[in-house]
Amino acid sequence: MPATRSRPVALRAAVTAAAVFVAGAAYMLAVPGALAAPLPGDIGPCAGLDCPDEYPDDNNNGGVIGYDDSVNVFVGGYFHVRGTAAESEGRNVVLGDFDQAKSGGGAAYNVGIAGVGSRVPPPDGSDYLAVGGDLSVASGQRLLAEEGSHSGVVRVAGTATGEVNPDAVTDAAAVDPYDGLRDDLSAASHCYAYPRDGVRRTTTGTVQNLGYETVFTGDGTSSLQVFAVDADLVSGTGGQQALRFAGIPAGATILVNLYGDARTLNVNSGPEVQYRSRLLWNFPDAAEVNLRGTTQFQGSVLAGEQSSTTEVTMSGTNGRMLLTGNLVHGSSSQGGSGQELHAYPFDGDLPECEDDNPSTVPVNSTDVPTTDDATTDGPTTEEPSTDGPTTDEPTTDGPTTGGTSEGPSTGTATSEPATLVTSGGPGGLAGTGARLALPLGVGAALAAVGAIVAFAASRRTAEE
Known part of the structure; x- marks a missing residue:
């Protein structure tokens, strides 16, 4: 039996x-x-049937290796091309006006496809640049949305003046596909920094400004590494410094929340390339963001304050540039040449967020209570790094990767040890x-x- x-x-x-x-x-x-969630609209990852299996290193100047049907640069206000800025790779969406008035570095500004970058443009014949307002190109200058056999569309809801190649297309619905994205990005930026109104997201690691570099040290285990910064990332004298990450487990997403009504990053080295596709620099409050230095900056940037202006004079940025306010690419007041925005995806896993009311997003908040007892590590007197500008030679009429000179700024980063609280608890919201x-x-x-x-x-x- x-x-x-x-x-x-x-x-x-x-x-x-x-x-x-x-x-x-x-x-x-x-x-x-x-x-975990992607960025709003799922615009982080490469989209379409022809995405590359792997992205190349920075400053790739080979042939086109694939196509990305997602948005790489989103601007909720105006987009001004100034100074010696050279190019903005990938799909560009501008809800306000686009105005090109360079002061040097060649007569051309490239959108969509760049001579040096990831070499992953939008599909041929698709929108390289969509403008919700007017488009203006200064006399004697050219806006290029083409390279050899590859070309895209510059689509403008308002009027277009100046030389655009190929010719701009007038379309009152130019930015209609992106209706609501600006508010969604603002709400997400707020949620990533403040899972509950007035309460900062709990950190998982520390930030220490040593003067010549700032070191972000993770806990070595959490799949979402969260850091808080309450000061500018600059050297002890306000000049350039390096950025470095440590204690980051393989495959982890890195979220850096930079609090305050104005923030400057002046960087000559870093962060490390291996973190690029899962690294997000989030400015939830800042009305003024300055990205300066001679580095090839890694990671995506999100600025949630809709009245903000972000000025980018870094040699190159490599990641999504998602700005709910204005963008000034290049500067008439700073030296250097050939500033570039390169198209690289964001594939990180961010916290789930409930629907936030954009009207509750704090504007220019500089004194928000935290969930941790923060300590401050000010810049030391150690010698600042002397890393110089990138070695790519600027061209006279096309994309370059020359460096920019730093401007003065002050401040220190904070060191804020804490433990991660999973989604649904104090550190996150249920999906x-x-x-x-x-x-x-x-x-x-x-x-x-x-x-x-x-x-x-x-x-x-x-x-x-």
């Missing part, structure tokens, strides 16, 4: 274990806090809405399958 019952008993045990596993999988899929529909459905289906299998096995056992 024991021999005849051993098989049903074993079967029942195996099926029970399988049912528990299936139910557990269903639960993990269904629990809101178990998921809601359409993004959960699929996992909830799959979870329910898996749970149902587990129950049916267990019931069938039980009936079979009883019959035997």
Whole structure:
């Protein structure tokens, strides 16, 4: 008799274990806090059927290696091309006016496709630049949305004046596909920094400004590494410094929240290239953001204050540039030449956010209570780094990667040790809405399958 019952008993045990596993999988899929989210509109990753398997290093000048149908540069206000700025790679979307009035560095400004960069433009014939207001190119200058056999569309809702190649297309609905994205980005920027109004997101590591460099040290384990910065990232004398990350586990997303009504990054080295696709620099409050220095800056940038102006005079940025306010690329008051915005995706997993009311987003907040007791490490008197500008030679009528000179600024970064609080707790918000529909459905289906299998096995056992 024991021999005849051993098989049903074993079967029942195996099926029970399988049912528990299936139910557990269903639960993990269904629990809101178990998921992480992309950027609003899912504009972080490369989109389309022709994305490259791998992105090249910075300053690639080979052939086109793929196409990206997503947005690389989003500007909620105006986009001004000034100084010696050279190019803005990838799809550019500007809700306000686009105005090109360079003071040097050649007569051309490239959009969509860049001679030196990732070499992953939007698909041929698609929008390289979409403008919701007017477009103006100064006399004697050219706005180029083409290179050899590759070209795109410059689509303008208002009037277009000046030389544009190919000719600009007038379309009152030029930016209609991006309706609502500005507010969504503002709300996301606020959520990433303040999961509850007035309460900062809990950090997982420390930030120490040594003068010649700022070091971000993670906890070595968390899949979302969160850092808080309350001062400018500059040297002890306000000049350039390096940025470096440590203690970051493989595959982790890095979220750097830079608080305050004005922030300057003046960088000559770093951050490390390996973190680029999962690194987000978030400015939730700043009305003024200055990105300066002679580095090839890594990571995506998000500025959530819609009245803000971001000035970029870095040699190159490599990642999404998502600004709900204005953008000034290049500067008439600073030296250097050939500033470039390069198209690289953001593939990180960010915190789930409930629908925020943009009207509740703090404007220019500089005194917000934190969940941690922060300490400040001011710049030391160690010698600042002497890394010079990039070695790429600027051209006279096209994209370059020359460096810029630094401007004065002061401040220190903070060191704020803490532990990560998972989504749904003090450090995050539970996921809601359409993004959960699929996992909830799959979870329910898996749970149902587990129950049916267990019931069938039980009936079979009883019959035997």
